Amino acid sequence: MKRFKYLKPIKSKDLFYNEKNSRGMRFKQKSTNVLVYIVLTIISLIWVLPFVYLILQSFAKSYSPQVLIPKEWTLDNYRALFDTNFKMMFNNKEMVFAEVYPFGRWLLNTVLIALVVSVLQTVLTLMSAYAFSRLNFGFRKKYMKLILIIGMFPGFLGMIITFYILKQVNLSTGVPGLFGLVLVYISGSVMNYYVSKGFFDTISKSLDEAAMIDGANKNTIFWRVIMPLSKPIIVYTILLAFTAPWGDYMFASVIAAGDSSLFNVAVGLQQLLTKESGVSGFPIFCAAGVIVSIPIMTLFFFLQGYYVEGVTGGAVKG
Amino acid sequence: MTTIEYLSLPLHKRLFHKFISFFASIPMFFAKIFTKKIPQFFVGIYKKIAQVFFNIYLFFVDGDFKTKLSFVFMGFGLFTRKSFLRGILYFLFQAAYIYFAVTIGISSLMKIGTFGHIAQSSYVDPIVGIEIYTYQDDSFMLLLNTIIFAILTCVYVFLWYNQLKDSVELQNLHRIGKTIKDKEIVKSLVGKNYHYVMLSIPTLGLIIFTIIPLIFMILVAFTNYSSQFQQPKELFDWVGSYNFKKLFGLAGGAASHEFAYVFGQILIWTLTWAVFATFTNYFLGMIVAMLINKKGIRLKKLWRTILITTIAVPQFISLLFMSRFLSTNDGALNQILLDLGIITQNIKFLEDGIITKITVIVVNMWIGIPYTMLMCSGILMNIPQDLYESARIDGASPFKMYAKITLPYMLFVTGPYLISNFVGNINNFNVIYLLSGGNPQFTNVKGQMIQSQLFGAGQTDLLITWLYKMCMTQVEKDYGVASVIGIFVFVVVATFSLITYSRSNAVKNEGDFQ
Incomplete structure (x- = not known):
């Protein structure tokens, strides 16, 4: 009995591990947090500063690598992009920038293509995803395997042939050329079914059954039952379908085939930077970059939540 | 080795064991494919084909005169049994097919062996007295038409068989006094046949703009189609495996070993790049996400928004901007570093072999990390917090918790994403x-530029950009070699996907995480 004499009464503090009770722990916590804040600030600076520099340069009268913040501010770079009457010194000669590099036309092309593609591709992708997710047909698995195999070929491989096919049906020059580009973009819709199929798989099948008992056919179920429930994935698909042609270089450059009135902004600006090998094109490029980024930025700002949801869901389902 | 034995090994031996067993399993994997899967596949196909022929025999024996006439006139049996819509559609398809075959298909197929006979012929116009060229055979169109004809023939055979089946079905229904009306067929399009409605347009797009061009390019790999053989002025020809030999340096000629060397270098760099680009982004992105998600860190939304904003800037803007920002002579970064006194000489960020490779990977991190961060932070929040709590009570260090809880969970959940990202x-x-x-261009061992025809290959080119240059930017284009490269990319990608998918299936069978 003697042994228990020195036993202290047990307090709850000893039983439960609690960080807040120890002063050293709290200090350690705080110092690591400060470190994390520093690291995060540095990271943010690394990611943001180049863009700040881009915006600053877009207002610069002339480019020189020594000057980080322009001394003379001007809006000429923005004016030069659109104004066909605006003459400026460019590459040591006086010229109308918008005539040689019709940026307004490029922007219009891009916006039109992106708008049309985002609508059509979303509809087609969701339709095929729904078919793969809900409808039971004999060749379902085989079709999905076929898509997997086709997806392993580099998409560019058949592009030259696609161009000649479009040429055969007169869809490669002028305004029809834009239509041809739209066809090229939306033709691969069925191959993007994966993320949306994963989403449809999570919607309970008892909803379909309930609707079917109420006398709905499959068409009604798709448009009236499944679609209203799929807002996040619809927005995500639209967002992806809108931004893909916006930033595409490869396909657009093939279809345009050097015709500057058919360029989208990516091809046009790449041509601008490679052809004007000197420094003169850079501020105008920066101005164009700002203009091109604003619509996408706005979209992202409002639809951020949907985007995050889609990215996370897509990653989990592969 | 049993599980107990494996667990009793020290860490480095476990890793070693895993490493060895992974590579040891590869031959077994391929052996299984060749001994089991492929024979099974062919036996299955053989059985199905035999079944089809047997069915056709049955159709002929059991069918009445209407069904027998359907062997020649598609849809006859259906039409005469009051299933007018289907009957007419089948018949129209048959008419269109025969029209295509007679006007274009058969003649193309006959000429495809030599890609036509004469490209162009000329005659002197007796009235004007000028030589006039007429184009005869266009190799490109011949090949395209043949492919379309082949695909149409497949569809034709499929539909022909189906209409026979339908006709026999209707015949049997008639015996018991039943029939299928057109109304029911139309109704089934929103019922049990809804997938035809949903998939018809996407499939049509897939066939015209993806499958036909792919088949075309695969066939082009066996021809000498290049800018020297511009149709319609000249015919191109079958060259067998010459393009494959050329890529692997077996074609002979002075420059062949240089070509093979460049191809090898580009292949190695492509794989190195894919490994680095995938894993640097993945791990650093995960770390950034963990920093932001750390307990006690405030303004979580601000940090995340800052990074998401950079995703919103179109990639090509960031990339083109960086290409200028890092340029050797008029790039701002070199100037900043000079002013700060960190360097005394401009760094050739984009003009020196090794440095450019590093630059490309680093810039890719700059582009890709926000994206991975976004993806990871969603998943990190899903990790059950009690796992961490119990680990903390057991006295685990943060690093240990990362290695034993976070990383396995992330790898388990995002495994498929990693594979598709790698591809x-x-x-x-x-x-x-x-x-x-x-860029920069390739140099040989002595440091001189390689002079022979490389289709603009540079040291940081990937197979896909080399393919692009071969088809687009170079004066001398070679579509044959380009499509061999495309096929090669397919082989690489398919191998990686096959191995990893089979491995990840094995992982899944071992039981879920936890």
């Missing part, structure tokens, strides 16, 4: 082409 990086055209353009 995506093998074909990552934008980052390379818009940033470095594949």
Whole structure:
């Protein structure tokens, strides 16, 4: 009995591990947090500063690598992009920038293509995803395997042939050329079914059954039952379908085939930077970059939540 | 080795064991494919074909005169049994097919062995007295038409068999006094046949703009189609495996070993790039996400928004901007570093072999980390917090918790994403082409430029950008070699996907995480 004499009464503090009770722990916590804040600030600076520099340069009268913040501010770079009457010194000669590099036309092309593609591709992708997710047909698995195999070929491989096919049906020059580009973009819709199929798989099948008992056919179920429930994935698909042609270089450059009135902004600006090998094109490029980024930025700002949801869901389902 | 034995090993031996067992399993994997899967596949196909022929025999024996006439006139049996809509559609398809076959298909097929006979012929116009050229055979169109004809024939055979089956079905229904009306067929399109409605347009697009061009390019790999043989002025020809030999340096000629050397270098760099680009982004992105998600860190939304904003800037803007920002002579970064006194000489960020490779990977991190961060932070929040709590009570260090809880969970959940990202990086055209353009050019051992025809290959070119240059930017284009490269990319990607998918299936069978 003697042994228990020195036993202290047990307090709850000893039983439960609690960080807040120890002063050293709290200090350690705080110092690591400060470190994390520093690291995060540095990271943010690394990611943001180049863009700040881009915006600053877009207002610069002339480019020189020594000057980080322009001394003379001007809006000429923005004016030069659109104004066909605006003459400026460019590459040591006086010229109308918008005539040689019709940026307004490029922007219009891009916006039109992106708008049309985002609508059509979303509809087609969701339709095929729904078919793969809900409808039971004999060749379902085989079709999905076929898509997997086709997806392993580099998409560019058949592009030259696609161009000649479009040429055969007169869809490669002028305004029809834009239509041809739209066809090229939306033709691969069925191959993007994966993320949306994963989403449809999570919607309970008892909803379909309930609707079917109420006398709905499959068409009604798709448009009236499944679609209203799929807002996040619809927005995500639209967002992806809108931004893909916006930033595409490869396909657009093939279809345009050097015709500057058919360029989208990516091809046009790449041509601008490679052809004007000197420094003169850079501020105008920066101005164009700002203009091109604003619509996408706005979209992202409002639809951020949907985007995050889609990215996370897509990653989990592969 | 049993599980107990494996668990009793020290860490480095476990890793070693895993490493060995992974590579040891590869031959077994392929052996299984060749001994089991492929024979099974062919036996299955053989059985199905035999079944089809037997069915056709049955159709002929059991069918009445209407069904027998359907062997010649598609849809006859259906039409005469009051299933007018289907009957007419089948018949129209048959008419269109025969029209195509007679006007274009058969003649193309006859000429495809030699890609036509005469490209152009000329005669002197007796009235004007000028030589006039007429184009006869267009090799390109011949090949295209043959492919379309082949695909149409497949569809034709399929539909022909189906209408026979339908006709026999209707015949049997008639015996018991039943029939299928057109109304029911139309109704079934929103019922049990709804997938035809949903998939018809996407499939049509897939066939015209993806499958036909792919088949075409695969066939082009066996021809000498290049800018020297511009149709319609000249015919191109079958060359067998010459393009494959050329790529692997077996074609002979002075420059062949140089070509093979460049191809090898580009292949190695493509794989290196894919590994680095995938894993640097993945792990650093995860770390950034963990920093932001750390307990006690405030303004979580601000940090995340800052990074998301950079995703919103179109990639090509960031890349083109970086290509200028890093340029040796008039790039701002070199100037900043000079002013700060960190360097005394301009760094050739985009003009020196090794440095450019590093630059490309680093810039790719700059582009890709926000994206991975976004993806990871969603998943990190899903990890059950009690796992961490119990680990903390057991006295685990943060690093240990990362290695034993976070990483396994993330790898388990995002495994498929990693594979598809790896494949995506093998074909990552934008980052390379818009940033470095594949430059600098290749030099040989002595440091001189390689003079022979390389189709603009540079040291940071990936297979896909090289393919692009071969088809687009070079004066001398060679579509044959380009399509061999495309096929090669397919082989690489398919091998990686096959191995990893089979491995990940094995992982799944071992039981879920936890």
